[in-house]
Every structure is written in structure tokens, then in C-alpha cells.
Amino acid sequence: NEIVIGTGAQTHLNMFGIPFAHWDADAYNLWLGNDGPDVDPTGLFNLGIGRDTLNNATSANACIAIGSGALELHQSGNNTIAIGVTAGQYSNNLWDTVLIGGSAARRATTGVGAVVVGYRGLQHAANVGNNTAIGDSALWHTQGIGNVAIGYVVAEGMSKGDINIIIGKGAGRYRDDGDENVYIGDLAGAIISNSLPGQPGANIGIGDAAPSDNIGSAPAGHRNVGVGIKSLGDALGNKNAALGHRSGLSLKG
Secondary structure: OEEEEOOOEEEEEEEOOOOEEEEOOOOOOOEOOOOOOOOOOOOOOOOOEOOOOOOEEEEEEEEEEOOOOOOOOOOOOOOOOOEEEOOOOOOOEEEEOOOOOOOOOOOOOEEOEEEEEEOOOOOOOOOOOOOOEEOOOOOOOOOOOOOEEEEOOOOOOOOOOOOEEEEEOOOOOOOOOOOOOOEEEOOOOOOOOOHHHHOOOOOOOEEOOOOOOOOOOOOOOOOOEEEEOOOOOEEEOOOOOEOOOOOOOOEEE
16 A cells, blocks of 8 residues: 655655655655655755654755654755654754654754753753753753753753753752852752853862752852762852862852
């Protein structure tokens, strides 16, 4: 029960009464599970598997989309891979980016050099901005650039902030902002505010809940270094250093 329609250059394949494949021999583009894009593509070496994948591709080259709605609106960026339902769905011009996971970077329209692995990582970013998000909901809300987030719900609520390194389950989860911070450990830096008004971040916290996971308070500051469980946990101030378990926990200054 199959019908093949087309020429050597453009071939459509229907199976079981539904569109199944579209092959563009001149450009080596292939769509499976649908009847091809809504536009005439001029790019080369693209692969779309699933409903509406690469549905708007025009000049994009060497892109792979797997999963319903993956890279659905993608037009011109090259070397982008999206695997997962609605991964990169609203992309217009993503370059050199890898998205793996349902809704990964779903709302991002542009950007270059991002890596997302995990459900809804970087989902609300407008620009993927050289971010690396690995883990469920990592960098879910961010609009920042150059961040590295690894772990379950890491920096999930961070809407602003650039060039941060945040690693560990729940690390930075409730933080809203901050630049050039390093937080490593379970719930490390999982607080609301990163810095005092008008001041940069540049904090380093290594150890479980360092700074504290007490989201009811809003410890803040910049250029602090805390190493150890709950080190500088509720500290408020700048240019402090604390080493050891609970060291500088409630430091003010």
C-alpha cells in the first residue's frame, strides 16, 4: 500500500494513507514522517523526522530535527541538531547548536554555540547565547550568555546573569541574577539574589548549600569565596573569604 509520486529530484512517499517521506535529491534533504516543509528549501544536507520538523527551512544547511515540532520555524542557521518534541521549535537562526530533550530551547529564535541536554533546558531563552545547560530544567528562564549549568533544576529560575558556572543538584535554583559566579555542590548558591544593588557578582561557593539554600532570606554580595558545607551560607557583604564547615555562616560585612 504505497504510492511514490515525483521525479528524480523531488519524491514524495505516502504509506498507510498518510505522508511518510519527502526526498530532495538535488540538495540531499530528507524528511520522514511528513510530506516535507511548507517552503521550497535551498539549503543542503538537512534531515527532519517527525511532524512539522524543519517545516520552514529555507537556506539552512546540515541541520537535523527529530521529534514533532523540532526546529519547526527554523530558517537559516547551519549545523544545528534538535532531538525531542518541540526542541528549538521557534528557532529562526540558530547556529552550531545541539538541543536534546523535549522543549529544549523551545523559544530561542537566534544564537550560536549552545548545548542543551535535558527536558526544557533553556526553554525560555530568546538567544541561546553560548550557554551550556545539562539536566532537567537547567537554565530554564535565562536570558544570559556564556553560562554553564549542570545538574537537576540548576539555575532554573535565573532570568539574568552571564558567564556563571553552576554545578550540582538544585544549585543556583532560586537565584535571579548575577555574573561571573562559580557555585559547585548540592543547592550551592540556591538563593534569591546574587549581588547588592549596582554591584557585580564574582562569588565562588564550593560545598553543599554554600551559600545557603534558605530561600526565605536574600544574602547578597560580591567577590566572596566560601569553601565548605554552608560556608558563607547567610552572609551579606563583599570581599569575604571563609574556609570550613559553616564558616562565616551569618557574616555581615
